[in-house]
Amino acid sequence: MLEAAWGLARTQGLTGWSLRDLAGQVGMRAPSLYVYFDSKDQIYDAMFAQGYTELLATTGSVELSDDPVEAVHQMARTFMNFCVADPARVQLLFWRVIPGFTPSPASYALAEKTLEQTVDLLARAGLSTPEALDLWTAMLTGLVTQQVSNDPDGDRWVRLVDHAVDMLLATERV
Structure with a gap:
């Protein structure tokens, strides 16, 4: 059922x-769907959990460099590629396009786990302030948004990831 829901989200939009x-x-x-899910929001919640499970699996499969700066670059590229590969998933995980939808605590815990991993990774590279994390998330989701919205079949903003990471690292570590 979730694969069918993702298929519909990809062809008709998350709310379409x-x-x-x-x-x-x-x-x-x-x-008959109510045997499995009490509401459409429960389907969205299962999709949200599945999306974050996939993100955790993707980031967990990366053999990170011992060099903290290179590890940050690796994770930024991995995140960008993960997001650009599935715009419907990006919308559900990082944009709030479904009116009134709030992930369950169990599903949201997966999102928090990814954030904790990011905090640890950035700290290894010398970025340990809340502002650095805010800049990191804004920078990457901004690049993803630009790529998905304005060049979905290209790589205009994907190509900027390493440069953006270098700029953030240079600014924040001074």
Whole structure:
């Protein structure tokens, strides 16, 4: 069901599909979905958890350099590539496009885990202030947003990741 929901999100937008659409995709009638999910928000929550599980698996599979600066570059590129690969997933994980949707505490804990890993990685490279983390998240999600919105089939903003990381590191470590 989640794969069908992701498929609909990718073709119709996160909010552009109905439970009836999802039921049709999986060969059910809409009321039968309530056996598995109490609401569409629960489906979104399961998708949110799955997205962060995939992000954790992706970042966890990177063999980080012993050089903290190179490790930050590696993680920035990994994050950017992960996000650009699936705009619907980016919208659910990092943009608030679903009115009234709030992830469950269990699902949000996965998001917090990714943030904790980022805090640790940045601290190794000398970026340990809350402001540095805020700049990091704004910088990367901004680049992702520009790439997904303005050059979805290209690499205009993907190519800027290393330069942006260098600028942040130079500014914050002075």
